[in-house]
Amino acid sequence: MTVVEERPATAAEPPPRRPNRLWALLRNSWRQLTSMRTALVLLFLLAVAAIPGSVFPQRSVNISRVVQFYNDNPGLAPWLNRLGAFDVYSSPWFASIYLLLFTSLVGCVLPRLLDHVRALRMAPPDAPKRLERLPQHFTAERSGSPAEVAESVAGILRKRRFRTRVREGADGGWTVSGEKGYLKETGNLLFHFALLAVLIGVGFGHWYGWHANRILVAGGDQGFCSSLAQFDESTLGPRVTAADLPRFCLKLTKFDVSFQETGQPKMYSAQVSVSEDHGPPATRRFTVNDPLRLDGASVHLIGHGYAVTVRYTDRFGASQTKVVPFLPIDGMFTSEGVVQFPDVNIDPRTDERDPALQMGFEGRYLPTVGTEGAATSVFPAENAPALFLTAYRGDLGLDVGRPRSIYSLDQGQIAIGELENISGTRPHRLEAGQTWRLDDGTTLEFLGTRPFATLAIRYDPTQSLLLVGSVLGLIGLMLSLAGHRRRVWFRALPVSAGTSGGTLLSAGGLPRTDYPGFADEFRALEKAAEEGTS
Template sequence: MTIVEERPATAEVPPPRRPNPLWTLLRNSWRQLTSMRTALVLLFLLAVAAIPGSYFPQYAVNRERVSQYYTAHPQLAPWVERLGGFDVFASPWFAAIYLLLFTSLIGCVLPRLRDHVRALRTVPPDAPKRMDRLPQHAPATARPEDPAAAAESLARMLRRKMFRTRVVELPDGGFSVAAEKGYLKETGNLLFHFALLAVLIGVGFGHWYGWHGNRLLVAGADQGFCNSITQYDDSALGPRVTAADLPKFCLRMTDFEATYQSTGQAKSFLATVEVKEGSGAYRKASFTVNDPLRLHHANVHLIGQGYAPVLRYTDRYGVSQEKVVAFLPVDGMQTSEGVAQFPDVNIDPATNKRDDQLQVGFEGVYLPTGGTDGSATSKFPAENNPVLYLAAYRGNLGLDVGKTGSVYALDRGQINSGALKKVSGERPYVLRPGETLTLDDGTKLEFVGTRQFATLSIRYDPTQSLLLVGAVLGLIGLMLSLFGHRRRVWFRVLPANGQETGGSVIEAGGLPRTDYPGFAAEFAALTRPAAEDGHAEEGTP
């Protein structure tokens, strides 16, 4: 008979599973993105990315300044435009940093919030067996009380000092008193980050549902405007806002007062207006630079001021036109530049036709306080000696071709091509209020006077309150995070000589959970009563 030896079958060990490389990449990328270090880097990048928004003029603030930048830097401006430098806060790269920071903060804060809630619900741990190894240690001290009374006295003292305290009876008849304090540090840290999230949410929703517009408003009942996109010099609506969503109100400026120091530095500005909201009646209101006019779903801010000369032109047929033209300040003394254009003049009454080659434009400088030296620079921003220097041009102003241009300067292309010719000679005309000049063709221009104008910024941000609350809570959270220190203190209370009655022996230890230079002094104050008196009195610090 043949005996066949049976060998035990060996189980085949499956090869280790290789992790999915795509899943590993996504997991590691998420961990890196949601780390606190990455959040700090993104916050720093967001601050750096906002610098071009304060250095370059922005379309959302003042389109005219962007046009001036193109004129002053014709080579650099197109590159700034391509990189989004004139609309920084709506550029794709700024939005990418913003969204990454938002995602990083959420992924960083939510796990920490979960861990903090778990820590708040967890009782302080028992005292370690070898408290002499702790950073702070108080040797055993005899007390006349029994262990239960001594432990309760220590617990009351710690609770008065705002420690979370836990008393546990030990198997050998002793007691462990565990106390912990300083949870507000992590609470403040989380509060700061949630406040930062609130600010980011407020900025995002404010961009979506907010709007703003700028308007140069000249004093006078005939110069008022109503809240409409077409009546703004420049405006921007949020992606979720349409022109029909704008609140209905009308505004006209009745007076503007400006005071200056002897050096010419501005002291105060006060705009007095009449405002009508909805179908209501006009009411008077005043506002200053730091105190805007608050309307329903709109705030009117005063951001600038200047002078608007009033000019009356009488053409060769005796027909007069009067215009109020704002001259923009170019320095702190209100030296102002501007242009007055009269395209619809010199119309032949017999044929009722206009000759485009007889249009008239005046370009010049207005000085509120002209000097005796004849220089085209104002000596003081108030109107002490108003002077208007003008250069006259006749020809085609180029306003009928539909090409956009500045309303504060004549079309240089028309001048260079010869379509618009200078008729005032080499020296400009000099006019003071009430004076009239006569051109070579017999037409006249009278400098009637001036009016003041105010540059207004009308804005609405539905999340303004959220931003304020977020900023306040962020400051509170930062203070709590900086001044809070988490630490633990333990007391082990044992019967004297191993007996449950007849006194007790107390040993103490302390552990700072964070860097806290003052913990040694605090620990000494907590353990001093047992070391000095042998008993803990009520109210002993």
């Protein structure tokens, strides 16, 4: 007879839960993003992404060079513009790499910081059973009880800045655990937090900072104030408006420069009259490495040159005087520029202007003309100055409203014959005080030159944060390179049961990182432990 055993009724077992694939994908993606390897890859990509910013001209730095690049490369420039090559640091792809790197660093550093804090609060682990298996070990006999020897060894380790822990064993022996080298991980974390501070500083500096450039010619009639219309170039952060700019006015009253015999600049400094927030003017001086500090801005001296002063008298006897900077093109200050007179030759009877009678003069200014008559200067100081100009008459093309460089004539107008060369194939040479009479009886007089200073006006609200972050990053890097994690253990056992006259002391050491000097340090500990001295 077969007996069938009846099992008690139980509740139905729930079916196994299926893993959430979306959650698993997000978790694995976060782990990959916050790994140190990904952070290093993103840091490398950020450096690579910054290369186009130094290869191609940037609108935020020099928009005229971008216009010139369009003129020189009409087929390539539009494609580069679509890729953001002229606005690299504000492009979406650069911002994406930047934000991913920031997120990766935060997700990587914060768990390491928590682990580091836990490790600092935890006591060093107890000694392993087989100390002789460690890379460094020794055994010796000491006088005194195991407790006395353990306290003596612990004192030696503390004087050498080891974190120590003394424990009593069940066999009557004592162990001493020592650990050292946490500054390595502290330096690593400090370096990464400093990198985060730099990233935050760069981001907020881009949002709330601004910069502008201005060529300031010496003279009371050539000053400027801090408005966008009076800057040569300006770029405001996304969170900055024109109303946020500080109020100040500058006039260049004096410019001092000296050169070495080779033509290299030795020193140059600018003296300006500055008025802040409609206050009284004050005289200030600043140099290349010592900028002018204003409330809400810093004015940096980044270059200088010569501005030519010419007076043109038209066919009706009306005169116009212009002071025009000529930009240096080499280290000896061979300078190029253009002087344009669009509002000349106006008939006084009809008060009408003939566009075909506009005048433009293009050429070079040489501070020191060479003896061989070359079209380049041989020294940057004004030892033998001369101005070489070519005269053009016709429509300058200034009335069409198209953006163009003010330092060169419109070559398109010359190509279609709207601007005609009326001075021949060779430029006309003028020295200070000389007058050039043109074919229609009009004259151009070279009155002399004035120095000009190239100024960069900057405001970065996170400049101090960037400085602190850079210094802390350097300190953290040095700590991470100089620190070495290592552990040592000592075990003190009585030589024989029931006696207290002798102690068998055994020790072992283990470097947690590559540390070539650990063997010498362990031998020094061995000697100090055997002798009972620090």
